[in-house]
Amino acid sequence: MSERQDATQASAGTTEREPVDGTGPIRLRPHRIRLVCWISAVVLVVVFALIATTLTGPTGNGYGTFQRGDQFAMIGLGVLFALGTLLFTRPRVEADAHRIRVRNIIGSYELPWEVVRGIRFDRGAPWAALELYDDDLMPVVALQAADKQLAVDGVRALRRLHQAHLTAVAERAAR
Structure with missing residues (x-):
């Protein structure tokens, strides 16, 4: 990104720079399957x-x-x-500071972080799931147990993004 574009976006408050704390945009796909x-x-x-x-x-x-x-x-x-x-190679999850986009084998959805209560990966579960505030569970087939450590790292990255969003919302509310 050029300095001019960077300055224009910074003045508009919409900069898309990846934070240094590892909470930047992520894209995850299953590997073994x-x-x-x-x-x-x-x-x-x-x-x-x-x-x-x-x-x-x-x-x-x-x-x-x-x-x-x-x-x-x-x-x-x-x-x-x-x-x-x-x-079965179609699943993917993309997330950034504002939303999470999940594409499963059939169907996909995009959710703002505000509706997500947490990211679950229960013992024995074949894949991760998003726990929503309305008590629904949305499967995230891209994070499969068969991928072992890669899936665990993916869940941790999603949890960091979710926590960063909750922190940002709390800071805005405190102002």
Whole structure:
């Protein structure tokens, strides 16, 4: 960012600088499931392509014949199954000083920190969750237990951002 833009934003009170205390914007994605899904997607396409190449000509047992369209259909099924598997690579969480954006396998939501009571990662839970003030729990599939320390570090980073927001709100209220 140029000095001129920085000065303009500072005078407007909207500077987007990352704080030195480690509470800057973060983006988190699961790692282990992404690796497993990409490998599985490739294997699915290869297996269905191999099956398609074995579907050749008329069968001698009287059950029907396989034609070129059947081979393409098998490859198409492999691609569809691979795309379905890749849906599990979609989860992501992005957070900054004002809000948290969560994208799960199906669906996503954006919440201001004001509605978040805390970030939970219960023992034995497959992923983290946002605890809201209306007693709802919103899953955060991007922070999975399978990622072990990376998930723990992600939850801690989200908790720091949440705490920094609560502190800023308390300071504004005290003025």
